[in-house]
Each structure stands twice: as C-alpha cells, then as structure tokens.
Amino acid sequence: MKTAELIAKGESLPIMEAFYTIQGEGRFTGYPAYFIRLGGCDVGCVWCDVKESWEAGKWPVQSIEKIVSEAEKFPGRLAVITGGEPLMYDLGPLTSLLKEKGFTINIETSGAHPFSGDFDWVCFSPKKFKKPHSSIYSKANELKVVVFHSSDFAFAEEHAKLVKKDCELRIQPEWSKSEKFTPEIINYTKSHPNWKISLQTHKFMDIP
Numbered sequence: 001m002k003t004a005e006l007i008a009k010g011e012s013l014p015i016m017e018a019f020y021t022i023q024g025e026g027r028f029t030g031y032p033a034y035f036i037r038l039g040g041c042d043v044g045c046v047w048c049d050v051k052e053s054w055e056a057g058k059w060p061v062q063s064i065e066k067i068v069s070e071a072e073k074f075p076g077r078l079a080v081i082t083g084g085e086p087l088m089y090d091l092g093p094l095t096s097l098l099k100e101k102g103f104t105i106n107i108e109t110s111g112a113h114p115f116s117g118d119f120d121w122v123c124f125s126p127k128k129f130k131k132p133h134s135s136i137y138s139k140a141n142e143l144k145v146v147v148f149h150s151s152d153f154a155f156a157e158e159h160a161k162l163v164k165k166d167c168e169l170r171i172q173p174e175w176s177k178s179e180k181f182t183p184e185i186i187n188y189t190k191s192h193p194n195w196k197i198s199l200q201t202h203k204f205m206d207i208p
C-alpha cells in the first residue's frame with residue numbers, strides 16, 4: 001500500500017517526536033507518560049509552542065506497530081497522543097494497538113477535526129483560530145482553555161456551556177503572557193470556582 005493510503009487508514013502516521021516524560025499540564029499533571037507527537041496542524045494558533053509541528057510532510061512516517069513498540073520500551077503505561085493536531089488522522093488503529101498492549105491513552109486536541117480513536121481521557125483545548133468540530137463536545141473529559149487575551153475568559157465560558165456536565169474546566173496561561181495574566185487567572189478562578197488552574201509545569205522543570 002502507498003504511504004498516503006496507510007496514513008489515510010491510520011495504519012501509519014507522521015511522527016514529529018516521541019518521548020517519555022512527565023505530563024506537565026491538566027488533570028494528569030505529574031504523571032509519567034509516553035508522548036507521541038504527530039506532525040501536522042492546520043489550526044494556526046499565533047502563540048503555539050510547537051509551530052515546527054505544523055507541516056506534516058516534513059516528519060517521518062512510521063507504522064503504528066513501530067510507534068507502539070517504541071512506547072513499550074519505557075516502564076510507564078500511560079500514553080499521551082498530541083501534535084500537531086492528532087485528530088487530523090484516524091486514531092482508531094493506533095489506539096486499539098496501544099490498548100492491546102496495555103496502555104491507558106490520553107489525547108491533547110483542539111477538537112478541530114472529527115473525533116476518532118478510543119481514549120481514557122480527552123483533553124479538549126478549543127481555539128479561536130479554527131472552530132472545533134461538533135463531535136468533540138460529547139467526548140471531552142477536560143476543557144483546557146489557554147488565556148492569551150482578556151476575551152479568552154468569555155471564550156472559555158462559551159465552550160463550558162457546550163461540554164458534558166462532568167467535564168473538568170481548566171484555564172491555562174499562555175506561556176509568554178503568564179506574568180501578565182496569572183493574577184487575573186487567580187482572581188477569575190477564585191470567583192468562578194467551577195474552574196481550576198493548569199500550568200505548564202514541564203516548562204518550569206525544564207523537561208520536554
């Protein structure tokens with residue numbers, strides 16, 4: 001089969017990088033996890049901290065068997081699928097193979113493409129730059145909104161209305177604007193206690 005066909009079926013995927021680290025953000029902050037970063041994103045966030053991921057074509061394509069066999073070399077059995085935007089691909093085959101090998105699987109996504117795959121935890125981080133696909137709202141376990149501008153609090157509330165009742169709500173300061181917005185985020189969370197704060201703790205620890 002041609003590479004393009006294998007990618008379309010989700011049997012092979014462009015891999016920007018894969019690394020064993022500590023989940024820095026959100027619900028599973030502090031958990032050791034194997035990150036699989038897929039290449040390719042068409043959302044275009046001005047403040048994206050992995051812009052080099054955007055061009056799918058520049059990353060090597062690997063079979064899901066190879067991706068999972070690399071993951072198995074590490075002792076942890078929590079995998080985080082991220083990118084780039086991982087939902088640009090059919091994640092069914094990759095997640096079923098990871099499951100077969102005993103992994104718990106989380107995803108980091110903007111939700112901008114149709115949902116696929118079988119996940120234990122879905123972290124949905126909507127973006128103003130490309131509207132989320134309707135399929136994400138019933139799947140999200142966590143809504144993690146990055147604050148880069150004061151208007152992002154209202155954007156966060158709009159999305160909070162659309163997710164499931166038990167979806168956990170988090171606000172995360174955009175890294176470069178952290179100093180400016182952290183006091184506002186603290187005050188917002190104290191006055192809107194249905195929200196919690198998420199920080200990019202890996203950046204403080206200087207780990208991947």
Ligand SMILES: C[S@@+](CC[C@H](N)C(=O)[O-])C[C@H]1O[C@@H](n2cnc3c(N)ncnc32)[C@H](O)[C@@H]1O
Pocket residue numbers: 041047048049050082083084085086108109110111124125144146172173174175176200
């Ligand atoms: C790089 S993205 C990849 C996954 C997916 N494309 C997404 O945006 O959710 C992983 C997480 O990092 C967040 N993020 C990206 N750049 C950031 C920045 N400069 N400051 C804070 N969070 C950021 C995203 O919102 C997302 O929650």
Ligand SMILES: Nc1nc2[nH]cc(C(=O)O)c2c(=O)[nH]1
Pocket residue numbers: 021022023024025082083108202207208
């Ligand atoms: N340690 C660590 N935790 C993370 N949580 C989400 C990340 C991502 O880029 O998706 C990320 C990342 O890049 N590194």
Ligand code: SF4
Pocket residue numbers: 041042043044045048049050051053083084085110127
């Ligand atoms: S959706 Fe995610 S990977 Fe894509 S530009 Fe935005 S933060 Fe970066």
Ligand SMILES: [Mg+2]
Pocket residue numbers: 049050
């Ligand atoms: Mg990151």
